[in-house]
Amino acid sequence: MAASRRIDPSYIPRWGERVSRRRLISVALTGVLLTGVTAYFAETSSVSDEPVAAAQIDGTALDQLTIPEFQAKRGRGATTSVALTKAYLKRINDLNPKLHAVIVVNDKALDEAKASDGRKRRSPMDGVPVLLKDNIDTADLPTTAGSRALNDSRPKKDAELVRRLRAAGAVILGKANLSEWANFRAAKPTSGWSANGGLTANPYVLDRNACGSSSGSGASVAASLAQVAIGSETDGSIVCPAGMNGLAAVKPSLGLVSGAGVVPISAEQDTAGPMARHVIDAALTLNAIRGGTADFATADANVLRGARIGVWRLPVVGEDADRVLTESVKVLESLGATAVPVEVPYQERIGELEFPALLTEFRRDINKYLATRDGKNKTLADLIEYNKNDRLEQTCFPGQELFEQAEQAPRPDDPQYQKNRAELTDLAKRSIDETIEANDLDAIVSPTNPPAWISDCARGDNDIIPSSTPAAVSGYPHVVVPAGFGGPQRALPIGLSLFAGNFTDAKLLAIGAAFEHAHPVRKAPTLLPTVG
Numbered sequence: 001m002a003a004s005r006r007i008d009p010s011y012i013p014r015w016g017e018r019v020s021r022r023r024l025i026s027v028a029l030t031g032v033l034l035t036g037v038t039a040y041f042a043e044t045s046s047v048s049d050e051p052v053a054a055a056q057i058d059g060t061a062l063d064q065l066t067i068p069e070f071q072a073k074r075g076r077g078a079t080t081s082v083a084l085t086k087a088y089l090k091r092i093n094d095l096n097p098k099l100h101a102v103i104v105v106n107d108k109a110l111d112e113a114k115a116s117d118g119r120k121r122r123s124p125m126d127g128v129p130v131l132l133k134d135n136i137d138t139a140d141l142p143t144t145a146g147s148r149a150l151n152d153s154r155p156k157k158d159a160e161l162v163r164r165l166r167a168a169g170a171v172i173l174g175k176a177n178l179s180e181w182a183n184f185r186a187a188k189p190t191s192g193w194s195a196n197g198g199l200t201a202n203p204y205v206l207d208r209n210a211c212g213s214s215s216g217s218g219a220s221v222a223a224s225l226a227q228v229a230i231g232s233e234t235d236g237s238i239v240c241p242a243g244m245n246g247l248a249a250v251k252p253s254l255g256l257v258s259g260a261g262v263v264p265i266s267a268e269q270d271t272a273g274p275m276a277r278h279v280i281d282a283a284l285t286l287n288a289i290r291g292g293t294a295d296f297a298t299a300d301a302n303v304l305r306g307a308r309i310g311v312w313r314l315p316v317v318g319e320d321a322d323r324v325l326t327e328s329v330k331v332l333e334s335l336g337a338t339a340v341p342v343e344v345p346y347q348e349r350i351g352e353l354e355f356p357a358l359l360t361e362f363r364r365d366i367n368k369y370l371a372t373r374d375g376k377n378k379t380l381a382d383l384i385e386y387n388k389n390d391r392l393e394q395t396c397f398p399g400q401e402l403f404e405q406a407e408q409a410p411r412p413d414d415p416q417y418q419k420n421r422a423e424l425t426d427l428a429k430r431s432i433d434e435t436i437e438a439n440d441l442d443a444i445v446s447p448t449n450p451p452a453w454i455s456d457c458a459r460g461d462n463d464i465i466p467s468s469t470p471a472a473v474s475g476y477p478h479v480v481v482p483a484g485f486g487g488p489q490r491a492l493p494i495g496l497s498l499f500a501g502n503f504t505d506a507k508l509l510a511i512g513a514a515f516e517h518a519h520p521v522r523k524a525p526t527l528l529p530t531v532g
Contacts, residue, residue, distance in 0.1 A: 055224060057087045062224045063524040066278045067128055070227070074117075074127065081113035081127030084227070085171055088129045092173075092225050098206060098527060100198040101220040103134050104141055105174040112171045119169075124297075125288045126169030131229040133217050134175040134197070135182055136272065137261035138162055141172070145263045146180035146194025148393055149386045153375030159261025161230065161272055161289040168288040173226050177216030182237060184265050184362060184406075185387075186399035188460035191215055193396040199455060202244060203525035205491055208452035209461065211240040217275050218245035222525055224277075228285045232272040234265040234358065236468035242275055242480040243448030243495025246522050248282045248512060249275040251468075253503045254475030256290050264369055266361035268421065269472055277522065279481060279513040286505070296506050301517075303510040305336035310435060310444040312344050316464050320486025321447035324494045328445065328483045331519040340439050344470055346427040353424040354473055359402070359409035360417050366406075380407050396457040428473035433501060443504070443511055448480050448495030451487030471499040479508040481515055482522035488531040493522075 055062045058079040060069070073079045089109065096102050106112075109129065116127035132138065135145045137155035144150040158166065165172070177197030183189055191212030192200030200215040202208040203223035210219045214231025218241030221229045231238040233251045242249035250273045257272050264270050274285035283297040290296070309332055313322060329339045363380050370378050377383050384403050387393045410417045435444060446467040453462040471478035476499060483496035496515065498508045516522075 055087070055091065057083055062087055062091075063277065065227075067124055067227065067281045067284050070128065071121070071124060081116040081171060082110060084127070085109055085113040085129050085173070088173060088224070088226050091223070095203075095223055095225065095527070099201050099203055099219050099223060099225070101177055101200050101210075101216040101223065101225060102131065103144075103146070103175045103177050103194075103197040103216070106141055106172050108140070109171055109173050116169050116171065122167070122169040123288060124284045125165065127171060128227050129171045129173045130165060130285070131173050131176045131217060131220050131226040132162065133178050133214050133229070133231050133272075134194075135178060135232060135263035136162060136230060137263075138172065138175070141175055143175070143263070144196050145182065146178050146196050147383075148195045148390055149377045149383050150373065150375060151196070153373045155261065155373065157261070160258035162261070164289050170288065176214070176220050176229055179212030179215055179237075182213040182232065182234065182263070182265055184234070184358070184402050186397050187401040188397065188399065190396050190455055190457045191461050191463070192219075192455065193457065195390075195393045195395065199396060199457070201455075202452050202492075203527055204246065204493060205452070205528045205531050207454055207530045208492060209244070209455045211244040211449065211452065211463070211465075213237040214241045214275065218242055218247055221275050221277060222246055223527070224524070228274055228276045228281050230272055230285070230289070231275050232262055232270065233468075233472060234269045235354070235472035236465045238273050238275065239468050239478050239480045239495070239497060240449050240463070240465050243497075244452045244493060246482045246493035246525070247275050247277060247480070247495075248279040248482065248516065249273060249480045250282050250286055250505060250509065251471060251478040252286060252290065253477045253505055256292070256503070256505065257286075258291060264362070264365035266358050267365055268357070268361055268425065269475065279509060279516050283509045283513075286509075294506060296509050298506065298510070299513045300510045301514060302336070303507070303514050304332060307337045307442040307511075308440055309337045309339055310342035310439055310441045311339050312342055312444055312446040312467070314446055314466055316466065317447050318450045318486075321450050321494050324484035324486060325445070325447045325496070328496045328515070328519070331515060332445070335514055335518055340441060342435050342439055342441070342444060344431050344435050344444065346431045347466065347469065350424060350427050350431065350469060350473055353420050353427075354469070356409070357417065357421045357424055359406040360412055360414070362402075363406045363409060364412050397460065424473060425475075428470055429476070429502075431470045432474055432476055432499065436501060441500075443498050443500040443508060446497045448483075448497040451492035451494065467497045474502070476500065476502050477505040477508055479505070479512045481512040483519070484521055491528060491531045
């Protein structure tokens with residue numbers, strides 16, 4: 001069994017106290033998991049000690065390095081998986097005390113990299129360092145969903161997607177922090193906080209939120225702590241952190257990536273997916289973890305020529321997001337697309353139906369998952385009782401209203417639940433299908449996110465992210481690409497969302513790649529303390 005090193009968050013704020021991000025940075029997580037890892041950097045290494053934006057490996061900016069570029073350099077002997085893995089381990093060592101993006105580092109990561117360097121390449125992912133959200137099962141590393149309630153047990157086997165990554169030769173760097181229980185514990189949570197990992201910071205501006213629930217996955221890739229990361233989503237948990245951290249990401253079509261071994265909320269909506277700095281990296285990672293043989297990494301430079309793109313404006317997301325959407329539409333038009341204003345219907349009714357359905361499904365699915373673990377907490381009722389008695393589970397926010405509501409929710413055999421879930425899924429699918437058919441569209445675009453808000457445990461999140469829901473509830477794919485910046489000093493990333501019908505993942509990735517190539521606005525974060 002591989003060894004690992006865990007972060008131990010130590011700062012406990014008083015009830016109602018506004019949590020200072022700078023205080024968290026200075027006091028929490030400073031005994032980080034890396035005794036012994038620093039010894040790797042005493043060896044001769046080509047890893048740069050330069051700041052975030054300028055960090056290099058073997059003469060190439062780490063932030064700009066793509067998986068194909070890495071494999072090409074490795075093929076001609078210019079770099080190795082060991083060198084790349086060392087680079088990311090060093091950045092975790094240097095930056096994670098500020099970001100709190102990584103919960104556990106795999107002590108066997110360098111061994112995995114050495115093994116990759118010594119064999120014939122298995123796939124484009126061979127030797128590529130990957131972080132996993134801490135709700136994805138690994139037999140050799142803890143999987144806790146950020147909760148201390150799962151610290152007494154480990155999964156018996158890898159999640160299916162992890163098995164596929166290992167078979168492809170990927171290096172598992174460790175586990176990324178997340179919103180505890182994937183943001184399905186409290187009525188007013190603070191995204192990016194977990195009892196095991198502390199509060200994830202946005203690497204662009206440290207007192208801003210990284211969104212959630214795949215907070216650490218997003219922040220770590222944005223700050224070049226890994227080449228790619230795997231997140232998971234029920235509604236918004238991949239795409240929002242991608243948008244707020246300036247990343248490309250895919251919320252795949254439901255069923256494309258196996259959910260076996262991923263801590264659940266709802267089998268009707270849950271999916272894991274890749275988060276990366278470049279569309280090609282997200283596509284190659286999806287190739288590795290998906291079922292079937294579809295290739296998502298085939299680019300088409302002319303994919304937008306003659307395409308019709310629906311433009312769903314969402315004024316509620318704010319002026320900055322609307323400005324970025326307008327700029328993005330001009331880019332799409334310059335590539336040959338016709339922009340068609342649209343409204344995506346049924347959103348109010350979908351909003352009424354989704355949450356009650358998820359409550360029923362969460363109790364069903366989390367109880368089934370907990371039964372696979374050896375720990376003391378075997379049911380949702382056990383988790384509720386545990387949280388009442390563990391002071392560290394109450395440090396950022398004490399509530400567990402969603403847990404309590406789910407425990408009392410109608411059971412899955414309840415006729416009204418079944419009727420409502422059928423209506424919910426049907427309306428979500430129709431909202432996209434009918435919009436595309438009525439306007440003869442190839443895809444729909446919308447703003448992914450507003451500029452990140454200031455993290456505040458006393459207040460909770462200030463999120464308005466309506467663009468994620470149609471694809472999340474329907475099970476259709478959703479791709480995000482970096483599109484611009486907003487907020488004070490225009491320092492905070494805003495993403496462009498692309499979605500369409502079921503299993504159009506490859507087409508959306510091709511559109512995303514064309515947009516990224518024509519509009520390369522992403523820039524490396526510089527860990528600004530604040531922008532006011």
